[in-house]
Amino acid sequence: MTRKILVFDTTLRDGEQVPGAKLNLYEKVEIAQQLKKLGVDIIEAGFPASSQGDFDAVRAVAERVGNTSDIMITALARAVQYDIDRVYEAVKYAQNPMIHMVLGTSDIHVEKKFSKSKDQILQIGVDAVKYARTLCPQVQYSTEDASRSDFDYLWTTIEAVMKAGATMINVPDTVGYAEPEEWGHLIYRLNDRMKNVNPDVILSVHCHNDLGMATANTLAAVKNGADKVEVTINGIGERAGNAALEEVVMALKTRNQIYEATTGINTREIINTSRLVSSFMGLDVQVNKAITGDNAFAHSSGIHQDGLLKSRDAYEIVHPEDVGLEDMELVLTARSGRHAVKNALEKLGIAPQSTDDFEAIFEKFLQLADAKKEVYNHDLYVIVESYYEATDSATNESTTAFSDAFYDLQDLQVISNSTFPSASIRLTRGADVIPASAVGTGPVDALYSAIASVTKIDAKLVEYNISSVSRGKEALGKVKITLEYNGETYMSKAADTDILRASALAYINAINSIIVETLQPTIHV
Structure with a gap:
């Protein structure tokens, strides 16, 4: 049976924590509107206690984007009353608001960050959830640094805050320490216990990419029972970033028979969303980034181009149209083969009549490709025309000078x-x-x-x-x-x-x- 996985997008909170990526109120609302169009289930709009500007932006998102019941708006709080109040005052204008709080559970956080005992931290968490539930029916509790936490203490905390009223439990791999197999096993154990205590509470994961395994860990969690994934557009976020929404969503869609899970994401809006976030935040997308990178659907190898032109399934497991691109891109370089060049000429309406003519044109193409790395459509016109000029000069015939354009x-x-x-x-x-x-x-x-x-x-x-x-x-x-x-x-x-x-x-x-x-x-x- 295919499960529906909720998508919690934290681009506007964790994603904005990238140095230099600060967004103003207008930009946050614009991105939130696009995230709604993309079909995310929950938008984490910011950290209201951090500044008045962020409070105002979260409130604006709640008012203008959260004005329908099909999307939930939340924001982050520490497990203290002031932060919880600031979140509630900002998100209460949404039709479907939620308070999200975070408190560490690892020994490093409990003993070194907070300098308190485990019992004290546990009680702070329980009291915070109870207070938040007096304000809002939806409360998420995040066990920060869960991947480095003692399992028994982690479970004791989760069980206690569930009984205190938490409706969602988020298990973060805060520093990207987890490995897919062990992380999947942890989620399996937690899911099994949580369903026995209260099957209505949603289990969520939030994975960072410090060791390059954020997407793999997120998918391992889904396979082992997680109901919700926390992700960002283009994988942006603290340090090496977060699990990328587009990678997780397209993996679930492409390998549905493996994960037996789906999302409500309108995948045709992925590229539009990626480009909007990249533009507003001033963060370039890595060219070979999966799904949203410039080269994700570009092919320059002659072997690959030949295979794709014969059957797109040869080298394409995701169709570019599915994520909002018009088509794959066959980049003409010195590595491109005859099949790709002939295909490009045909698309321009240029049809060589003989094999000898095409071979001569292809030789000129290779000479230009060696000189300028990438050959464009207008270059092909010039190549063809220069070949004709040389050929026709011997017969005193003339051709149309397309290169003059x-x-x-x-x-x-x-x-x-x-x-x-x-x-x-x-x-x-x-x-x-x-x-x-x-x-x-x-x-x-x-x-x-x-x-x-x-x-x-x-x-x-x-x-x-x-x-x-x-x-x-x-x-x-x-x-x-x-x-x-x-x-x-x-x-x-x-x-x-x-x-x-x-x-x-x-x-x-x-x-x-x-x-x-x-x-x-x-x-x-």
Whole structure:
């Protein structure tokens, strides 16, 4: 029988504890709205006792997102009356509020952090739960550092707070110490005992990723009886982060026959949610991150591309459409094979008539791929045209100059200062050399304004990112632009040893991608 697993998202609390990832009230509400759209069951919106700003943000989430009964809003408290009151005052505006409190159970926490006896800590926890239940019908109790706790004391605590009125028991692997087999065994034992005391109390886990096992531990817990998982978008959180929502959810969906469990998550909203969180928090997603990384559905190996084009099941266990992407991406590099290049040409409406023609075009492709790492669609047009120009010159025939439609960067100069940032560029389009200058609010804004003045494509810059690759010797620029008239979005990237040149090339690649959409001829060569 398939069980329904509740998804408790703590992106706005544990995720926000990442240094530099502070969110304002507006951003918290926006992310919470998207989490609701994603279909999470519970949102932990913050830590109200920490500041007035966080209190206000939690209250705003409760009022604006928790205004329906299909989602629960909670926030974190220590097991003290002041914290519990602050949580209740903030979440009480939700239709379905909950108070979440945490208190350590390991010897390290009890003796070194609190300097109290185990009996004293146990009584503090029981009293806190009893008080919280006078305010709110839903109370979750977290046994902090459970993975390093003595089992007998851990169980004694859980049994006592259940009898005191806790409706959810959360068992955290606070420092990522657990190993899947032992963690699964611990959850099995606790689940068995809890169901005998009160089967209505929900058993939850909260796993950290210090040893890279957060997702594995969370799934082991589900397999051994956990009713609820605590996760974050993109796996963000303290230190090495938390179990990633997208990894846990897609593992349960993809290997349902193993876990016999499902969630209420609308998986097609995963990518949208990931990008919103990444943008607001200023935290890049690791490119090879499972499910939400840029390369999660990108394939550059010729062997893989050939297999995927024959049958997507060959190398694809999760369909990109299932998580909100349009399709897999076959990245054309020097490692790409003939099958991938021919497929890319066919998508552009370019159909070589003979094997010899294709082989000549493929050879030119490899030469360009060796020079610039990644080949884009507009590059393919230029490759085909250059081949034809050489071929047709012998017969005095002419071909349409598709490459004249694309822009290339010849040179740039950027002046950065606090009063008058400006940029001058020289673009080429076919035989034309087009200079332009512009000012902006900063050097990149000035640079992009100058490019836009040449291309005259009415597009809005939605995202911009520059990051270091090749041990800091090379910069990778990424942009996402949206056409104003139809809302179509285009993403592109480019690398260069100069960060401003990488930024410019990424923007120009995006512009050229738009131009490709307007061409789409059928070329028989």
